[in-house]
Amino acid sequence: MRIVIEGTDELTELLRARQTIEALLRPLIAFDARLASRGVAPADDAVVLVNDLPLPLRVRNALAAGNIVTVDDLAHCTPAKLRALPRIGRWSVLEIEDALATVGRTLELDFSRIF
Structure with missing residues (x-):
């Protein structure tokens, strides 16, 4: 995935971009946290067995x-x-x-x- 954010002074546009990125990352962060709580430390491209x-x-x-x-x-x-x-x-x-x-x-x- 590729996300491009053009420079802007509009605070509302920046906040909307931040919310979008956080929404995309939330499931991945939760998944990593569940694995870490079980002692599994996946790499970026890890395959979970x-x-x-x-x-x-x-x-x-x-x-x-x-x-x-x-x-x-x-x-x-x-x-x-x-x-x-x-x-x-x-x-x-x-x-x-x-x-x-x-x-x-x-x-x-x-x-x-x-x-």
Whole structure:
């Protein structure tokens, strides 16, 4: 992303620009704060691993066996896709949803069952 602010003497324009930038950064700052509170210190382009989430070992092992290694991989899964993995049941999906919520992510929704 690129933000360009041209020089201006208008205080209202500067305040509006500041509010816009703060609104864009707020989710990222909150995400970093949640990770830091858990002892995870991500770099600017860090990839958060599933092993960094508060998940039981059996769930982490089942996800690893399904080649789901990063939080991004996990967030792109639907509950149905996770349930198709061996050793992942309804309870495990609930644990995964709770763990993703700690880092501000959710599972992908499955709209194919609705339409």
